[in-house]
Amino acid sequence: MTSTMLNACMRFIALFTAALLMTLTLSGCWNRRELNDMAVAIAIGIDRVDEQYEVTIQTVDPSQMSNNRNVDRFPTRIYSEKASTIFEALRKVTSKSSRKIYLAHLLLLLFNEEMARDGIKEPLDFLFRDHEVRPDFNIAVTRGYQTKDVLSIVTPLEVLSALDLYRSLNVSQKLWAPTAAVNINEMMVMLTNDGVEPILTGLTLIGDLNKGLSADNVKQPRPYLYFKFKGIGVFRKDRLVGWLNEPDSKSFSYVNNHVSSTVGSVQCPGSKKRFAIELVKSKVSREPSIRNGSPHMKLIVHVSGNVGEVQCETEINDKSIIELQKLASEQLKSIIENSIQHVQYQYGVDIYGFGANFHQKYPKQWRQWRTNWNEQFARMSIEVQMDYHLRLIGKIISPFGNNPQQKKE
Template structure:
């Protein structure tokens, strides 16, 4: 009898565990999967635009799919983000499910007014994971970006996610910022942050049609351009491509990239950067803070459009010095733009605090002013590792 009761007890507990695991289940047919979201300011309200997947169109193997586009966009405006997401039920027959979000686009207008309040609602949403990227719609609204249908990848949000990830790895003029890091920067009183900008190229209205996906050369496309510089929670300026690369070199974010330098005798040589390592150190002397940056870069010769003998060590050394100077100027340009806006996007204040906590307690209340006139020294060591599959330029063979 005792054995029977024990088995009965185990079965009861097991059934309770299994049933408890299903209490909050959600049927797929009851959900609208959101992969992209845009935030804009509309009057005194927040406008939320969501990009929802049409599963039947995405899975279709027929050329061109059916009559519907692969995604649908829905938008509403409310006083708060969570209200807007719930209000979507007046236009969506299913509950909008946010756990598969790939990209969050913030309109430039909203970014310039301040995004702290809307990001509070995003960070508290228990459905959202933190592995999506955040970008700024440059010169347009997030709602317009959400409407563009893109070639290659049927789902525009996936295209934006993958493009940013690839550009970040291979070009180094963008910044792939995810939610946790962005919230950490916004809540840090001494460090400011950046976000990559996204632009609409071509005629925006043509990008809302399926015809845009079926052309060899699309009417409209989405491209990343510039990096938004934030002071506290407001967008105040843009870093151009060279400044953005300078920022990434300082932050140690560059694994691969490419660029070019001028050859000593005229012409250019293209460089393939394969590795970089940055060390930033702070110092306080006689009450004045300073920063020293050490950058080490490994690179290969990618293309030669000048007459230079790469078999001579002196020529290689000359090219390395030119590369070092160009990298130095790129980093200085990024620092100048940040100083102009008194926005410490590099976290130099944190380096000063690490080096001299006692002095930092005196400096931090006026850090904006100290940062704007901060002495920053840069030392670059650029080394060539490979010359490519040919030793000298093909221009020499023409002779």
């Protein structure tokens, strides 16, 4: 055997031995768990009851998620337990369930209003800390109902009611401006950063609660009970202090660029009737400045929309489009100005994150404003500049069923 072949053989033996030794140090999935050993949680509700946390968990029944599922069994299970901490309550659930709760697929976290007013930082600590929890679930506050009731209703569109709530919140934010889908990452930023206060969307129930908890709720063309996202909650630090009405909630979404599409109506010129506009594009730019030693914020609102419905007795032409565009622009400007003033005077907390803009542009001045920024925000002057355009008017020019020429005769 030549020296070259011998060296090659020795190298092969060395590599093989090294690979063999490496395999001895490798182990399998040390914390592997079978699906049959876990209860997959998709929603958690936290209520304040008797100075304790009542934690409600909605879990999935895997056997009911196939096409051949048993229609007589619900696809979800609801468990509730009380304890002084969230962690304890979750572990106490095992006294009712043969499976350990698995939180990696959590979609939704709900607080009832009492819990939100007491403060949500403490119950959030466990969800921030636990390594299993993925930071992509949404958070909301139930209004007028315990979270246990909301998670127990039977919803008509999705097999899993938590999935129905989760998808509805995300779709509503995109297509109907007065709601805001806030996930746990965004909440962490709002709770830990200066210059912005948290917000959460409200969730309520409408109808007969007792009937809504049964399977009969989905067998009706009009359910006995249904959910509705209603208003945006204003927080000071981690405590809920009040609710925005629908126009103020819509304004918040505009200012924070959460609006991708929505619909609004404006009163016709010289008439009590209205015309509707579908907004198809919205962008708000911010220009912070300092005037006479005080903060000033200029908002430039860029909006594009289409005429969706016209009740006005007028023909749609270049002149009337300009008039309708002006009316729509003035109305939106008024809504934004009034809602910001409402938040300034009634709540005095910067939910818009204007402070973060001043922090970025004026870091030296921000050091002086940082400790009392909400007071600065409450006195801050706001300027709104509109750039509003109506693009399309649809397939007809005159209002349907109306002929202006015929009326003249």
